[in-house]
Every structure is written in C-alpha cells, then in structure tokens.
Amino acid sequence: MASEFSSDIVGEDDTYKLLTHFVKTSHRIKNPDIRGETVMEMCCLLFQRDYKFMTVPNMQGELCSHYPMKLVVLEYEREEPADDKEVESQYDPIQLEQMIRFARCSRCRSRFVMPVILFEGKHVCRSATLSGAAEMFGRSTKDYILSRRFHNSLEKIKNSLPHHFFYIRSDMFSTFRGHDIDLLKFFDVHYICDLMVEKKKTKFKMAITSSEKVDKENRYSDFTILQMPYPGCELFKDWKANMYNGHVTAYDWALAMNDSDLDLPKSPIVEDVQVEWQAYRVNPSKAYTD
Incomplete structure (x- = not known):
C-alpha cells in the first residue's frame, strides 16, 4: 500500500482500498502483513499533522494481541498543521507502559483502557468488559511464568509459584481492579459507558466477564457509570445474515439474560443531548426529538 497512499492526502480510493483490505484480512498482530504495517505508518503521519502524540510499542501483541502494533496516545491538538515545535510530552512512556502491563489482566482478552479520540482536550477511551476470576487468574499466571522464563530456572519458578498463587487467590480482584482504576484516572476518565445487556456474561454457568456496575466492593464509585445496554456482535451477525436489512433484524429484549436496565444518572453529558x-427499546426511529 506504500505506493497507493500519498503523504499529502488520503482520498476516497485509499479509504476504499483500506476497507477492502480490512474486510478480507483478519488482524493477526504476531503475523503482520506489509499492507497493515504501511497503514499503521500512514495513520501516524496523519495524526502528526493535527496532534502531538506518543506511541506505546505493542509490536508482537505483548500488551494486547487485539490492539495495533503501535498504540497512539493523542496529547493535544497542534495550533498549526504539521507544527514541528518540540514540546515535552505530558506522559512518561515508561510509566504508561508499566501501568498498562499491571492493568492488562483486569479486562477481557487484555483489552485495557486506551484513548482513541481526543476532543476539546478530553479523551474518549475504549476497553473490554472486566475479566472474570478464571481469565484473570489464568492470564496473570501465564504472564508471571513467561516473565520468569528467561531469568530463572524451572526449579526457581516451581518454588515461587505457591506464593504467587496464594497472592492472586487472596487479593486478586482488589489488586487488578486497582490497577485498572489507576489507568482510568491516569487518562482523567470521569464517565464509564456500560453497553452490556447483562450484569455478568456467563458461559457453562461460569461468569466470564462483568461490568463495573456490579462490582461487589463498589471500587468504581469515583466514576459516573452510564448504563446503556445495547446489543452486541451477535445482533450484527444476524443483520449481516439478513443482507444488512435493519427492518427485518430485531433484538429480543425479553431474553432472560437481558438483566441490565437503562440507568443514566443526572449529568450534563446526559441532559445536554x-x-x-x-x-x-420501543422504537429507535422515534427516540430522537426535534
């Protein structure tokens, strides 16, 4: 794609080629393709025109295999396009990467909180839902073993595991939830938009993910949680099967798993819209007022 993109402008044809590539190619960060790498570099060049930003390396998916190879953190908008004036970063990249490593086990598939949009000095972040005990325990243990692999003998690992297991069992939720909250506060997050249609997602009678609204210890009380249950990827799979016809694709809100209700605390972000x-839920087409 290097020859297809221009550093001066990205046109409609470039966008079409990118979307075509996206539809046909699965994201596999450990086996990247040349086009994907080129698109990543072009995105950084485009960001550079309008923003001062820093990147956190994720080349082999060591932080999250579902995120890009470079994690772009926008800091502020440039006063002039492509202003190259050197300004000290407001973030310490080493500190941020360390905070991410601590927090990555707290959310499903290591999809930690990450800024994706900067608007009027405020970050809009994305993340996954909170990990359940099984995933949190398994992922943290795997990280622990891999981190020791090149520094300790197997015997030393074996001797250290019992203490590590006890540590995770006794204070696992508080520890990882605490790291997650630290990362949220690092990006100055105030609102959490909870889109889960259920309080906890369960499979084979085991809770695999949960939302901040049902945290038993109320650890996320410092944030305003906006409960906005919205159908997930399952509905859009049906939408695709119905030839992208929204008129014949409906979500069944009567399902037993839909135990999350709309709950929007009074706040400017709710009242101004x-x-x-x-x-x-009744008729989305009439949900907007004139």
Whole structure:
C-alpha cells in the first residue's frame, strides 16, 4: 500500500482500498502483513499533522494481541498543521507502559483502557468488559511464568509459584481492579459507558466477564457509570445474515439474560443531548426529538 497512499492526502480510493483490505484480512498482530504495517505508518503521519502524540510499542501483541502494533496516545491538538515545535510530552512512556502491563489482566482478552479520540482536550477511551476470576487468574499466571522464563530456572519458578498463587487467590480482584482504576484516572476518565445487556456474561454457568456496575466492593464509585445496554456482535451477525436489512433484524429484549436496565444518572453529558432515552427499546426511529 506504500505506493497507493500519498503523504499529502488520503482520498476516497485509499479509504476504499483500506476497507477492502480490512474486510478480507483478519488482524493477526504476531503475523503482520506489509499492507497493515504501511497503514499503521500512514495513520501516524496523519495524526502528526493535527496532534502531538506518543506511541506505546505493542509490536508482537505483548500488551494486547487485539490492539495495533503501535498504540497512539493523542496529547493535544497542534495550533498549526504539521507544527514541528518540540514540546515535552505530558506522559512518561515508561510509566504508561508499566501501568498498562499491571492493568492488562483486569479486562477481557487484555483489552485495557486506551484513548482513541481526543476532543476539546478530553479523551474518549475504549476497553473490554472486566475479566472474570478464571481469565484473570489464568492470564496473570501465564504472564508471571513467561516473565520468569528467561531469568530463572524451572526449579526457581516451581518454588515461587505457591506464593504467587496464594497472592492472586487472596487479593486478586482488589489488586487488578486497582490497577485498572489507576489507568482510568491516569487518562482523567470521569464517565464509564456500560453497553452490556447483562450484569455478568456467563458461559457453562461460569461468569466470564462483568461490568463495573456490579462490582461487589463498589471500587468504581469515583466514576459516573452510564448504563446503556445495547446489543452486541451477535445482533450484527444476524443483520449481516439478513443482507444488512435493519427492518427485518430485531433484538429480543425479553431474553432472560437481558438483566441490565437503562440507568443514566443526572449529568450534563446526559441532559445536554436531546434524546428520549426511555424510548430506545420501543422504537429507535422515534427516540430522537426535534
């Protein structure tokens, strides 16, 4: 794609080629393709035109295999396009990477909190839901073993595991939830938009993920949680099967698993948007007021 992109402009044809590549190619960060790497570099060049930013390396998916090879953290908008004036970064990249490593086990598939949009000095972040005990325990143990692999003999690892297992069992949730909260506060997050239609997602009678709203210790009380249950990828799979026809694709809100209700605490971010929130399940087309 290097020849297809221009450093001066990205046109409609470039966007079409990128979307075509995205549709046909699965994201596998440990086996990257040349086009994907080229697109990553082009994205950084485009960010550089309008923002001062820093990147956190994720070349082999060591932080998260579902995220790009370079994690772009926008810091502020440039006053002039492509302003190359050297300004000290407001983030310490080493500190940020360390915080991510601590927090990565707290969310499903290591999809930790990460800024993706900067608007008027405020970050809009993405993340996955909170990990359940099984995933948190398994992932943290795997990370621990791999981190020791090149520095200790197997005998030393064996001797150290019991203490590590006890540590995870006794204070696992508080520890990892604490790291997750630290990362949220690092990016100055105030609102958490919870889109889960259930309080906890269960499979084979085991809770595999949960949302911040049902944390038993109320650890996320410092944040305003906006409960906005919305159908996930399963609905969009049906939408695709129905030839992308929204009129014949409907979500069954009567399912027993839908135990999360709309709950929007009073706040400017809710009240300033002219939406009849309570009508969104009944008739989405009439949920917006004039």
